[in-house]
Amino acid sequence: MYGMVHTAARSMVVETMGEAAWQNILAQADLDGEYFISGQNYSDEVTFALIDAVTKASGIETAALLKNFGRYWIGYTAKSPYGTMFRVGGDRLDTFLMNLNRMHASVHSTMPASRMPSFELLRNEDGRMDVLYTSDRTGLFAFVEGLLSGLMDYFGVTGHITHALTEEGDVFSLHCNGNNTHLRGVA
Ligand code: HEM
Known part of the structure; x- marks a missing residue:
């Protein structure tokens, strides 16, 4: 998926668990030091490895985590440069x-x-x-x-x-x- 999805995940993790936790999650997902670019496409393996690593680091089970992320995505995209598109809806x-x-x-x-x-x-x-x-x-x-x-x-x-x-x-x-x-x- 596009980097925008991963930068939203980063933003949610940093807000709730801090920057150090995000760096640990990247390491767990074999993505040490990765800096996601919003407009770049990444393989779905990267996306799912991240979800897995966040699940382990947060102790929140996958379904609950994805649900939280879905709710977070609404606020994130509405405030993003795509907010205008969002409002056109x-x-x-x-x-x-x-x-x-x-x-x-x-x-x-x-x-x-x-x-x-x-x-x-x-x-x-x-x-x-x-x-x-x-x-x-x-x-x-x-x-x-x-x-x-x-x-x-x-x-x-x-x-x-x-x-x-x-x-x-x-x-x-x-x-x-x-x-x-x-x-x-x-x-
Ligand atoms: C301006 C707002 C939004 C933007 C910019 C946006 C953008 C994106 C992007 C870039 C992806 C990744 C697709 C890929 O890389 O293959 C995606 C996936 C997705 N979006 Fe949106 N989206 C927005 C709003 C929404 C809303 C409101 C929903 C609500 C139901 C939604 C549902 C989804 C779902 C379920 C996926 C996962 C892909 C899948 O199911 O295969 N999006 N979106």
Whole structure:
């Protein structure tokens, strides 16, 4: 994956565990002294070795860690130079989810070696949104759950998420309190 993902991981680790912990994690993942470049592509082996090393160093199990990272990613990208793209997604959770593939497509045009996932809003009723996630990668299910939970927070939507594996792929159901037209920042 692109270095941006690894620099976000670095930022989360340094904020929560400190710089020395990050250097130890790099060493554990056989990446001593590596300084990730946002716009450079790295093999997925690097990404998964990092996840493994952070899991061991933090003592947090992989699923919980990926979920935390998903939530962290929302704040990180919204504040990154890609923040403008993020805001183009709209100020409502449902429209944002509908625009997600377009947003990733814009990012892809600046990061041509990326393999972006796909999201489809299958159902959009008051109190419930079903989102189909597909990717050619496996093992990122908890990351997606964290991302969706981070998005709910970002848009001020409270509720919970459930998951079902269907023939089409992973479907996440967002059970939201109130209606789906809740606007960001509007109580
Ligand atoms: C401006 C905001 C965003 C930017 C700049 C961004 C960028 C990226 C980049 C660079 C990758 C790595 C792909 C690769 O190198 O192959 C990625 C992966 C991913 N992104 Fe985004 N992203 C953003 C927002 C989101 C949001 C809001 C979601 C929410 C659901 C999301 C879901 C994912 C997932 C699940 C992956 C993992 C790849 C996979 O599943 O195969 N992204 N994104």
